Amino acid sequence: MTRYLPVLMAAALFAAPGAAAADPAAAVDRAPPSKTPSLMTPTEIKAYNEGLPQTHPYYIKCRKTLEIGSLVKKNRVCHTNEQWKVVIAQGSQDARDTAEAMTAKGLNSSN
Structure with missing residues (x-):
């Protein structure tokens, strides 16, 4: 019986993507x-x-996200996947700009 369990699990995994692929086509019009x-x-x-x-x-x-200054309060932030990509890209760009500004400032100091 234990020999058949991995085979059944593999069959279920191969069958699942086909069923899920039909749903996105219907939801594209949203x-x-x-x-x-x-x-x-x-x-x-x-x-x-x-x-x-x-x-x-x-x-x-x-x-x-935790509210700064509070140990308990949390803020709920919701976005679509499309908006999350923009938010994450902007945050990454801001971090790169800050790191670049800090390293450039450190190289140009006369101390």
Whole structure:
């Protein structure tokens, strides 16, 4: 019986991508959310994401961030996958610019 378990698991893994591939075609026609995702309630976000694959550009993902100065309070930040890519790229660019400015300033000092 234990010999068949890996074979059944492998068969299930090979069958799953075919079933998931049919769903994205139906969800491609979805329009972007009309409301800013951070202003939507979790129920609205769940209803909007219904039927969308997690990799779809308009799929809404939320993250909780700690509020500075508080040990307990958290802020919920929600964006679509498309918006998250822009936010992450901008954050990375800001970090590169800061690191470059700090190294350039260190090389040009006369101390």
